[in-house]
Amino acid sequence: MRQIVIGAAQMGPIQKDEPRKAVVARMIALLEQAAARGCDVIVYPELCLTTFFPRHFMEDAAEIDRWFEREMPGPETAPLFEAARARGVAMSFGYAELTPEGRRFNTAIVTDKAGRIVGKYRKVHLPGHAEYDPERSFQHLEKRYFEPGDLGFPVWRNLDAWMGMCICNDRRWPEVYRVMGLQGVELIMLGYNTPSVNSQDGREGLERRLYHSELSMAAGAYQNAAWVVGVAKAGDEDGHHLMAGSVIIDPDGIVVARAETEGDELLVHGCDMDACNFGKSTIFDFARHRRVEHYGPITAQTGVIHPDSGA
Amino acid sequence: MRQIVIGAAQMGPIQKDEPRKAVVARMIALLEQAAARGCDVIVYPELCLTTFFPRHFMEDAAEIDRWFEREMPGPETAPLFEAARARGVAMSFGYAELTPEGRRFNTAIVTDKAGRIVGKYRKVHLPGHAEYDPERSFQHLEKRYFEPGDLGFPVWRNLDAWMGMCICNDRRWPEVYRVMGLQGVELIMLGYNTPSVNSQDGREGLERRLYHSELSMAAGAYQNAAWVVGVAKAGDEDGHHLMAGSVIIDPDGIVVARAETEGDELLVHGCDMDACNFGKSTIFDFARHRRVEHYGPITAQTGVIHPDSGA
Numbered sequence: 001m002r003q004i005v006i007g008a009a010q011m012g013p014i015q016k017d018e019p020r021k022a023v024v025a026r027m028i029a030l031l032e033q034a035a036a037r038g039c040d041v042i043v044y045p046e047l048c049l050t051t052f053f054p055r056h057f058m059e060d061a062a063e064i065d066r067w068f069e070r071e072m073p074g075p076e077t078a079p080l081f082e083a084a085r086a087r088g089v090a091m092s093f094g095y096a097e098l099t100p101e102g103r104r105f106n107t108a109i110v111t112d113k114a115g116r117i118v119g120k121y122r123k124v125h126l127p128g129h130a131e132y133d134p135e136r137s138f139q140h141l142e143k144r145y146f147e148p149g150d151l152g153f154p155v156w157r158n159l160d161a162w163m164g165m166c167i168c169n170d171r172r173w174p175e176v177y178r179v180m181g182l183q184g185v186e187l188i189m190l191g192y193n194t195p196s197v198n199s200q201d202g203r204e205g206l207e208r209r210l211y212h213s214e215l216s217m218a219a220g221a222y223q224n225a226a227w228v229v230g231v232a233k234a235g236d237e238d239g240h241h242l243m244a245g246s247v248i249i250d251p252d253g254i255v256v257a258r259a260e261t262e263g264d265e266l267l268v269h270g271c272d273m274d275a276c277n278f279g280k281s282t283i284f285d286f287a288r289h290r291r292v293e294h295y296g297p298i299t300a301q302t303g304v305i306h307p308d309s310g311a
Numbered sequence: 312m313r314q315i316v317i318g319a320a321q322m323g324p325i326q327k328d329e330p331r332k333a334v335v336a337r338m339i340a341l342l343e344q345a346a347a348r349g350c351d352v353i354v355y356p357e358l359c360l361t362t363f364f365p366r367h368f369m370e371d372a373a374e375i376d377r378w379f380e381r382e383m384p385g386p387e388t389a390p391l392f393e394a395a396r397a398r399g400v401a402m403s404f405g406y407a408e409l410t411p412e413g414r415r416f417n418t419a420i421v422t423d424k425a426g427r428i429v430g431k432y433r434k435v436h437l438p439g440h441a442e443y444d445p446e447r448s449f450q451h452l453e454k455r456y457f458e459p460g461d462l463g464f465p466v467w468r469n470l471d472a473w474m475g476m477c478i479c480n481d482r483r484w485p486e487v488y489r490v491m492g493l494q495g496v497e498l499i500m501l502g503y504n505t506p507s508v509n510s511q512d513g514r515e516g517l518e519r520r521l522y523h524s525e526l527s528m529a530a531g532a533y534q535n536a537a538w539v540v541g542v543a544k545a546g547d548e549d550g551h552h553l554m555a556g557s558v559i560i561d562p563d564g565i566v567v568a569r570a571e572t573e574g575d576e577l578l579v580h581g582c583d584m585d586a587c588n589f590g591k592s593t594i595f596d597f598a599r600h601r602r603v604e605h606y607g608p609i610t611a612q613t614g615v616i617h618p619d620s621g622a
Contacts, residue, residue, distance in 0.1 A: 124602045127594065152605045155618055162617065172594065174485030174534060175606045182608045184615045200593055208563070212533060215564055219530030222523060223485060252519070253526055280615070282511055283438065283483065287614025291435045294463045295486045297493045299610045303598025304495045304591070306473065307466055 002273040004159050004187065006229055007034035007042040007089075010246040012263035013235035014051045020076040023049050027093070028083045030266055035087035037268045040113070040159055042084075044093035045191035045233040046123075046168045047106065049077070052193040052233065053096075054141045055240055057132045064145060068098035072109060072117070085115030090159060092189045094167055096145070097122070106146045108165045108191065112158055119156040122149030123167040124176070136199040138240060142169075155183035161273040168192035171230065172216045174223070175298065181224030182286065186251075186273045188220070191231045196241040210245045214255065222253030225279025227271050235262040251276040313584040315470050315498065317540055318345035318353040318400075321557040323574035324546035325362045331387040334360050338404070339394045341577055346398035348579045351424070351470055353395075355404035356502035356544040357434075357479045358417065360388070363504040363544065364407075365452045366551055368443045375456065379409035383420060383428070396426030401470060403500045405478055407456070408433070417457045419476045419502065423469055430467040433460030434478040436487070447510040449551060453480075466494035472584040479503035482541065483527045485534070486609065492535030493597065497562075497584045499531070502542045507552040521556045525566065533564030536590025538582050546573040562587040 009030040014023055027044060034042040047053075053067045072095065073081045084091050090113045097107035106123035126148055128140030153176055155164040164180040164187070171190055180188060194213060198204035213230065221228040227250060234244035246259040248269045257267040283289075297305075320341040325334055338355060345353040358364075364378045383406065384392045395402050401424050408418035417434035437459055439451030464487055466475040475491040475498070482501055491499060505524060509515035524541065532539040538561060545555035557570040559580045568578040594600075608616075 124605050125600055127600070148602055149605075157618070169594075172534060173601075174489065174530070175601075175609060178485065179606060179608050182612055182615055184617045201589065212564060215526070215530050215533060219485070219526050222526060223483060253523065278512065283480075285614075289436055289438070290484075290486075290613045291459055292610050292613050294435050294460075295490060295610045297490050298486060299603050299606045301493055302601045302603050303596075304493055306495045307468070 002160055003270050004040045004161060004273060005038050005268065005270045006248060007037065007039035008229050008231045008246050008248055008257065008267040009034065009042050009044045010231055010244060010259045010265045010267070011045050011048055011233045013237040013242065014233065016051045016238050018051070020049050024076060024080050026264055027080050030264060031080070031083050031087065031089060031091070033266045034268070035089050037266070039089055039268060041090040041092065043189045043191070043229050043231050044091065045231045046094035046108070046193050047096055048093050048191060048233060049095050051237050052242065054128065054145055055139055057139050057141060065098065068096040068104060070098050072097070081115045084111065088113045092165060094191045104146050105149055106142065106167055108167055110156065110158060110163060110165060110189065118158050119154060119163070119165065120151065121154065121165040121167065122151050123170060124149040124153070125170045125173050127169040137197070137202060138195070138199050140195070140199055153179040155180050155185045162186045164188050166190045168194065171213065171220065174220065177220035177224045177226070181226065185224065185226050186276045187227045187229070187271070189229050191233070193233045194243050196243045206243055209243055213243070213245060214247060217247065218249050218253040218255065221249040221251060223284065225251040225276045225284050227251055227276070232259065251279055313471055314581050315351045315472060315584060316349050316579065316581045317559060318348065318350035319540050319542045319557050319559055319568065319578040320345065320353050320355045321542055321555060321570045321576045321578070322356050322359055322544045324548040324553065325544065327362045327549050329362070331360050335387060335391050337575055338391050341575060342391070342394050342398065342400060342402070344577045345579070346400050348577070350400055350579060352401040352403065354500045354502070354540050354542050355402065356542045357405035357419070357504050358407055359404050359502060359544060360406050362548050363553065365439065365456055366450055368450050368452060376409065379407040379415060381409050383408070392426045395422065399424045403476060405502045415457050416460060417453065417478055419478055421467065421469060421474060421476060421500065429469050430465060430474070430476065431462065432465065432476040432478065433462050434481060435460040435464070436481045436484050438480040448508070448513060449506070449510050451506070451510055464490040466491050466496045473497045475499050477501045479505065482524065482531065485531065488531035488535045488537070492537065496535065496537050497587045498538045498540070498582070500540050502544070504544045505554050507554045517554055520554055524554070524556060525558060528558065529560050529564040529566065532560040532562060534595065536562040536587045536595050538562055538587070543570065562590055
């Protein structure tokens with residue numbers, strides 16, 4: 001048994017004017033809860049230092065820049081790292097990254113229990129659009145503010161387990177889980193900011209969207225025999241509602257903990273990494289069962305090509 | 312709207328001594344129901360002409376051969392094709408195929424409304440094992456009796472829609488749905504024979520296995536915006552219980568029809584192929600959102616390679 005006690009730290013809404021210092025104080029409060037409950041690692045949401053700013057259309061560079069972090073840790077996040085190191089809790093969280101070269105990514109990091117960053121992931125599957133879209137009920141401008149991640153889907157050895165990350169919309173893409181599964185991943189940590197209504201179809205509401213989210217994560221967990229921890233930023237941000245539904249899912253695809261609120265809430269579950277072994281060595285023993293000679297189109301083509309149509 | 316009325320024809324158990332003629336009569340009875348209820352196509356299970364023989368360990372070639380079809384249609388299946396043609400119902404079903412060259416496949420075919428075979432699929436993901444395994448509570452010898460399919464995952468234009476097939480264990484592999492999704496598939500038909508208990512872990516019983524099956528099919532439907540029809544052979548065959556749980560799942564991943572029995576039972580649902588369009592043009596618009604540059608391991612490697620381990 002290789003138990004990791006995981007704290008899934010759902011966060012309630014962050015309003016547009018809420019300063020990072022106040023957000024970090026909330027994160028430290030969750031961390032203290034996690035430490036008191038024996039957590040080895042705490043997982044926070046995507047872009048958890050600010051409101052979900054891609055809902056706002058901005059053209060002014062300085063206005064855009066204020067949502068981004070130029071260093072990690074920086075002056076405002078250093079207290080969080082200090083608190084995590086002092087309590088010996090590893091952590092993962094998401095933020096908007098502005099590199100010294102001026103590149104922008106939707107990023108997540110994971111630390112060890114000494115507060116050292118041991119892994120970084122940059123979101124690959126950016127949803128939404130790049131220009132103002134008058135046909136949507138609200139904007140989702142991730143393709144405007146970020147480039148697609150350039151680091152692939154790495155897996156790291158941390159806390160005596162194989163760990164990987166993805167972010168929000170990545171969780172709907174089976175390729176994401178599989179690339180990590182092919183590296184033997186045992187724990188996938190992800191955060192999300194997911195509007196409760198589809199901006200392109202108002203009939204697709206909260207219940208349906210919670211279902212899609214959990215469906216995708218549970219399938220990814222089961223089909224790769226890995227733990228999946230999905231953590232929401234939830235509730236009403238500046239008049240826009242984000243779904244909650246944070247979950248911890250076991251390697252058999254079963255939800256073992258689920259958030260009950262739309263606010264700051266810590267889910268705690270002791271997760272045995274050895275519970276991955278049965279699936280990985282039987283029905284999903286990839287070496288025995290996968291047939292890569294028939295998977296070619298998955299990497300050879302991006303979009304749909306109908307048979308015999310040539311395009 | 313491009314409606315196809317689908318009949319998912321679950322079949323109850325077939326005992327070891329039940330002759331094909333009796334099975335075909337049951338299939339024709341289901342076909343007549345389907346015709347009466349306005350079905351355009353009827354979908355039968357995997358290996359639906361006989362009991363699920365891979366549970367039996369056999370060494371004698373003649374004993375093995377009796378489970379296989381050398382031609383399709385053959386003398387015993389011709390009445391089914393005649394009935395389908397007479398009623399103008401397309402059909403898909405699975406059988407054990409023995410080719411003129413002596414090759415053996417777990418195969419499914421689909422016909423048009425004139426009873427012509429327009430597509431053939433050979434099961435790629437064979438579960439189980441090739442030699443007698445004394446550690447299992449029962450045998451699952453698909454790797455003994457079949458070669459892996461050699462036709463990939465083709466998609467055909469039939470009934471004014473893009474259709475594909477897979478078989479049983481294939482449904483647990485997201486690569487299967489994705490390769491068809493990349494060909495624009497709108498309807499995936501599959502049959503299965505799934506033991507109600509895991510032969511390698513008796514604690515994994517019926518409820519858990521029905522969940523895994525539906526989870527995989529619903530995720531495949533949602534993530535490729537396609538209808539999925541999963542059809543069981545169910546009930547007690549020669550003392551071995553097969554799960555039921557036949558379903559029709561819409562392109563949003565929602566189960567719209569589910570079998571209530573473990574016997575011969577027809578589920579009928581009018582399925583609008585245009586319901587695939589929204590998902591295929593928004594969140595799962597592959598051309599806009601997929602990032603194949605990060606999917607390399609999916610086709611480059613079969614088994615797990617841990618980072619930095621080199622093996």
